[in-house]
Amino acid sequence: MDAIEQVLAKARAELVIHEAGRVASVGPGVARVRGLPGVQSEELVSLHGRLLGLAYNLDPDEVGVVLLGASNELAAGSFAHRTGRILDVPVGGELVGRVVDALGNPLDELGPLRTRQRRPVERPSPPILHRAPVTRPLQTGLKVIDSLLPIGRGQRELILGDRQTGKTAIALDTILNQHGRDVVCVYCSIGQRSSAVAEFLAYLRRHDALSYSIVVVASGNEPPGVQYIAPYAATTIAEYFMEQGRDVLIVYDDLTRHARAYRELSLLMRRPPGREAYPGDIFYVHSRLLERATQLRPERGGGSLTALPIAETQSQNISAYIPTNLISITDGQIVLSPQQFRKGILPAVDVGRSISRVGGKAQLPCYRAVAGELRLSYAQFEELEVFARFGTRLDEASIATLERGRRVREVFNQLQYQPMPVAEQVAVLLAASEGQLNAVPVKQVSKAEQMIRSRVTSELPAICQRMESGEPLSDEDRAELLRVIEEVLTAFEEAAS
Ligand SMILES: Nc1ncnc2c1ncn2[C@@H]1O[C@H](COP(=O)(O)OP(=O)(O)O)[C@@H](O)[C@H]1O
Ligand SMILES: [Mg+2]
Known part of the structure; x- marks a missing residue:
């Protein structure tokens, strides 16, 4: 026996039943199909050979199919087959x-x-x-x-x-x-x-x-x-x-x-x-x-x-x-x-x-040193700012809140594509919430911010490391940060005057 006969001898004829339906109508992005009685909800249906659709509405004599591709070639009368698969990626x-x-x-x-x-x-x-x-x-x-x-x-x-x-x-x-x-x-x-x-x-x-x-x-x-x-x-x-x-x-x-x-x-x-x-x-x-x-x-x-x-x-x-x-x-x-x-x-x-x-x-725990205070004072500031617009005379405490708030907002300002590391964020937020930036004109805040960032990273790498790794900001670390910020700002003011 040659090879072909061997294969033929082994092969047995089996009856395979395919449900073949026809497209009844095509709309934008959907089609209605007749003749797929066994189709299941969300089953993939193959339309016109190549296009796939999702069986979506199962009505007694019709299936509403969601098309997953362009329907240009599809028309009423096109063939539709069940695939027995659900949609996967x-x-x-x-x-x-x-x-x-x-x-x-x-x-x-x-x-x-x-x-x-x-x-x-x-x-x-x-x-x-x-x-x-x-x-x-x-x-x-x-x-x-x-x-x-x-x-x-x-x-x-x-x-x-x-x-x-x-x-x-x-x-x-x-x-x-x-x-x-x-x-x-x-x-x-x-x-x-x-x-x-x-x-x-x-x-x-x-x-x-x-x-x-x-x-x-x-x-x-x-x-x-x-x-x-x-x-x-x-x-x-x-x-x-x-x-x-x-x-x-x-x-x-x-x-x-x-x-x-x-x-x-x-x-x-x-x-x-x-x-x-x-x-x-x-x-x-x-x-x-x-x-x-x-x-x-x-x-x-x-x-x-x-x-x-x-x-x-x-x-x-x-x-x-x-x-x-x-x-x-x-x-x-x-x-x-x-x-x-x-x-x-x-x-x-x-x-x-x-x-x-x-x-x-x-x-991260280091944010707790600044976050609570910031949230509160920022909310107060926003309220006060609306009020101040009416030209009301304000007491000194309110003026201080306003001044600090303006600087906090300036610090929150951040251009696109410039995400900032944790330690640098905490350092500048600390400077703003502690009111250290109050002496800096609002327009100069971003410049001062840059200087604080670079000095803190170069001078206090250990503290930065600790903040990034999830340790809380200890009192000594905080004092150290504030000291460096103070130094930066003093130099900044001297340069400006
Ligand atoms: N922090 C930012 N600094 C500078 N430009 C920004 C900032 N955020 C958004 N933009 C600019 O504003 C425009 C609208 O932003 P986009 O994110 O596309 O808005 P949306 O998705 O809300 O429609 C974009 O041109 C974007 O570059
Ligand atoms: Mg968008």
């Missing part, structure tokens, strides 16, 4: 440094991904018993956030603000600040202009931050189904590292657009609209996403997933439907103010309306 260390789409296909020119594993896009969030409290800080490198609104690893902190108020900038600076800190960063862009994404990528590259980051892009011209799955896919990619015991930061930019994509899908599927025309399950859509962020217990590897979802408000209306939902799901919010942005107070964080609910316990 490649995961693994190979993804670091890469730019991928929502299905995990590379968008950069670094060739195919050689990952060995795939994981479902929708995964259950870690059970309570696997979770540990948030106790370790995630430094953003931004003074106003690290001191007053500290973020802990495993926390979910919403960044909320109108368009063009610096939301993306805060996320970008936080990613840049993870340079050399063994944190994997995942940036998920949803529904943005491609040019904005390209710009973001250029900044990441320029600051050498892509080497420890993964970018997942579903831009605004993708079908709504792709935008809808993008954050879940990005989270699956991020969870892989968390489950290896690593610390991961994920940014969703932004969930307002994500909600809009989901609304579009639901309306196309003729699901009943609710408030602001969003479907009734929009809360669940975001809560099941953000619930996946956590700090795992040591027995579970001790990894963490910190989430920074971004939401865009319109005319500062934080009580609109999506922002309120997100506020109630997250552990706090950083609210950005367009008024402050216009005045050039950057980052434009509205300290009075922002909060970080779990981060306080995770804040």
Whole structure:
């Protein structure tokens, strides 16, 4: 017998049943399919040979399918097949440094991904018993956030603000600040202009931050189904590292657009609209996403997933439907103010309306020397400033509060792409909160700040080291810091006069 006959003898004819349906109609981003009676919810359906879709609405005689790609070639009558698979993405260390789409296909020119594993896009969030409290800080490198609104690893902190108020900038600076800190960063862009994404990528590259980051892009011209799955896919990619015991930061930019994509899908599927025309399950859509962020217990590897979802408000209306939902799901919010942005107070964080609910316990102990005092006096200052605008005559104590507050605000001011190390932050914040900067004209504060930073790092390396490593600021260290600051400022004033 020759080889062919041997193979034929072994082969047995088997009946394989494929369900083959037909597309009944195609809409923007969705299709209706007839003839797939056994299809399961969220099963992948192959349309017209190449295009994939998600079985979404299971009606008795028709399936509503969310398209995961361009529908140009699809028409009524095209074939549709069940695949028996659910949507998954490649995961693994190979993804670091890469730019991928929502299905995990590379968008950069670094060739195919050689990952060995795939994981479902929708995964259950870690059970309570696997979770540990948030106790370790995630430094953003931004003074106003690290001191007053500290973020802990495993926390979910919403960044909320109108368009063009610096939301993306805060996320970008936080990613840049993870340079050399063994944190994997995942940036998920949803529904943005491609040019904005390209710009973001250029900044990441320029600051050498892509080497420890993964970018997942579903831009605004993708079908709504792709935008809808993008954050879940990005989270699956991020969870892989968390489950290896690593610390991961994920940014969703932004969930307002994500909600809009989901609304579009639901309306196309003729699901009943609710408030602001969003479907009734929009809360669940975001809560099941953000619930996946956590700090795992040591027995579970001790990894963490910190989430920074971004939401865009319109005319500062934080009580609109999506922002309120997100506020109630997250552990706090950083609210950005367009008024402050216009005045050039950057980052434009509205300290009075922002909060970080779990981060306080995770804040590095050295910040405690300054944070409590700063928060209180800054709040007083903001109140007083409004009052002072009416030209009221103020007593001396109020004038002092005003003068100090102006300098604290000047110190909080921080340009983009300049995240600051812990010890330097504490040194300048100490100078401001102790009123040592009061003699410096407000316009010169940033110059004085530079000098304090360089002197403190060069003269007190041991103290800086202790602060970074999580030791509290002892009284001697504090006195030593204040002494050096005093020296710097005396020299500064002499040079100025
Ligand atoms: N701290 C900052 N210093 C200087 N420029 C900033 C700062 N934060 C934001 N910007 C600038 O403001 C503009 C809007 O910021 P962006 O983060 O894109 O806003 P949003 O994401 O809220 O629309 C950008 O050009 C950005 O470079
Ligand atoms: Mg933005």
